[in-house]
Amino acid sequence: MDYITTKQAGEKWHISDRRVRMLCTEGKIPGILKPGKSYQIPAGARKPADGRERADNPAASDKRYLKWDNEVVGVIYKNNAVYFNAPEFNEVMSIYTRGQSNWPPEQFNEFLAERVVGRGRRDIERILFRLGLSRYDAPLIAELTRGIHPKDLLWIAKSRAERLEDAMTDAHASVFLRQTDLTGDSVDTPEGGNIKRYGAQGGQYGVYKRRISPLTTDAESEVAVYLLGKKLGVSVCAAVMSDKDTIFSTFRYDFSSEHLVHFRSLFDGARSDNEYQNLIGVRPQYRDDIARMILLDFITRQEDRHLSNMAIKISGGEESFYALYDNGRSLFYEDTAETVKAAIADPAGYATGFGYAGTYWDYTREIARERGGLGELIRLDVSKKDVRAILTAAGLAGYRFAGALEWILKTMDMVRSLA
Ligand SMILES: Nc1ncnc2c1ncn2[C@@H]1O[C@H](COP(=O)(O)OP(=O)(O)O)[C@@H](O)[C@H]1O
């Protein structure tokens, strides 16, 4: 089949390129493909009829839509029959549909049954409870979780306009994420500046977080810590800017079969003043991961590593230390030029604190003492040029860029002196 671009289709149909792209997103052009960033439209496609679907049209509200991220790829009728407008939208869709343009209800139900949380999941009782179900019912679970599954970006939308980040915020936050946030202290700022939404970006699931205030660089810092962590060999959840005030933090777990538990839930009762010892006391098997976290936190001036900003991942009865997330409150994210200046003149004195007492520098030295050095915990062969490139890529600017650069280089030297 021959394909044309949205621009060519627009010229042919006497509408704008933008309007054609919107029609693609809304699923109104049959047979489109989207192998990469742009659409391909069958050369023979007819111009879609004008006019929006009206909300007061009862036939319209009976329909649901199968979307890939935020683009309609099929229409789901009341009886669960599916008609694909884009059966070969991309490689994954082609595998699912094998080029068929429609699925009878049984086939769609079977497809959904494979996407819902497994009956054998350890916390299945709790999940069923949250879903308001008293027994395991795959089609119903699919209905309530919108068929969202981390292996692809397909889901069930109630309207053409509904967006994945909204549907996922509802489904994911209430169904899958409760156990991590139940006892967590992830608090919204009083001015409501800290808005989080679950959703997908670039083919991966994660959480969108808005900048805390216009004066902070918490978004840029989050990206910088991710990039630096990667360079130093510390496992950090990927963070990218999604617009100038929003960070997207990528999940590193499959939420349909795995779950996270915040460190907060691993403690009951009082803890000692030494947070490092508290942590390795409760999970000695993560001694290295915890040490790596502390070194990275020292180097990035972390100011927010409390017990709900660290987690373990539960996967089929096995647990592991989860990659670091929520790293934006770091690297002078809300400091004045004066503070930055004082801090880089005296990194040991201005190191940030961890737990009830002690600074990251204290804990770094404690770790080195315990081990007789820092060995291969993190990589330290990072040059000034590397750090510059990271901070530039993250979008830090002005005195915070200069301050972060100085701080990172100086603290890395301090760590090297103990290595
Ligand atoms: N990359 C991630 N992977 C898994 N869970 C995450 C991730 N980012 C955030 N979360 C979850 O969302 C909660 C709030 O996000 P967080 O980044 O800590 O924001 P806040 O700044 O509001 O504390 C976290 O406590 C964690 O449970």
Ligand SMILES: [Mg+2]
């Ligand atoms: Mg947090």
